[in-house]
């Protein structure tokens with residue numbers, strides 16, 4: 001077994017994991033190894049255990065059976081991964097910049113990085129506004145900047161764009177696609193959308209309805225740089241991947 005220090009340590013190792021809530025088997029058994037640098041998208045029906053798997057990887061819950069390791073060691077809740085949820089969960093009494101500053105402080109990072117983070121997510125011009133004075137898409141950008149502030153090697157995103165309108169959602173997908181290509185950063189992104197999965201993922205995993213098990217695990221070999229989103233979506237391979245993943249999702253009864 002590789003140690004946490006060795007170069008070949010997986011970012012995430014899920015081994016023979018099953019998770020129950022009382023009598024309900026929510027997930028598994030599941031085996032999943034995610035190498036560093038991968039952008040893995042989890043797709044599946046409502047209630048198939050996607051959030052459960054994310055919470056296990058974040059260390060917020062312990063698996064009923066099996067083991068979860070991040071970077072070769074058990075995950076530490078709130079410390080091992082940056083997290084983004086469907087609702088941005090910002091501090092309304094703080095400004096946009098104040099929310100980022102707090103995240104940097106909590107992560108033990110220097111607070112002079114606020115401007116650089118705001119620039120990265122395109123929010124420099126609203127830094128002094130309260131979070132309730134900006135749009136839903138901008139709020140979700142703050143949540144992403146806050147997760148990036150922690151500078152963890154692992155980023156876990158649970159349907160972060162589900163509550164946004166289609167246009168805002170597309171813009172954020174495009175931005176996340178470029179932000180997430182930072183070397184060595186591993187991301188797990190949960191969605192119901194097959195298109196979002198193909199657009200964002202370097203790998204897509206489809207889960208069956210409860211109990212969630214892996215029914216498709218597909219690498220996505222599409223260019224990640226040097227191509228416009230429209231050209232990417234126009235590639236024949238893009239359409240083929242959409243069709244293959246869509247078929248797996250539909251035949252498992254998932255709501256895509």
Ligand SMILES: Nc1ncnc2c1ncn2[C@@H]1O[C@H](COP(=O)(O)OP(=O)(O)OP(=O)(O)O)[C@@H](O)[C@H]1O
Pocket residue numbers: 021024026044045046047048049050051052053210
């Ligand atoms: N704390 C809990 N107690 C009991 N059952 C739970 C609990 N959390 C989740 N479940 C159940 O476990 C199953 C998996 O839930 P989970 O939230 O992981 O699914 P999901 O795929 O993320 O769903 P969605 O896409 O709707 O968010 C569901 O049937 C859910 O009702």
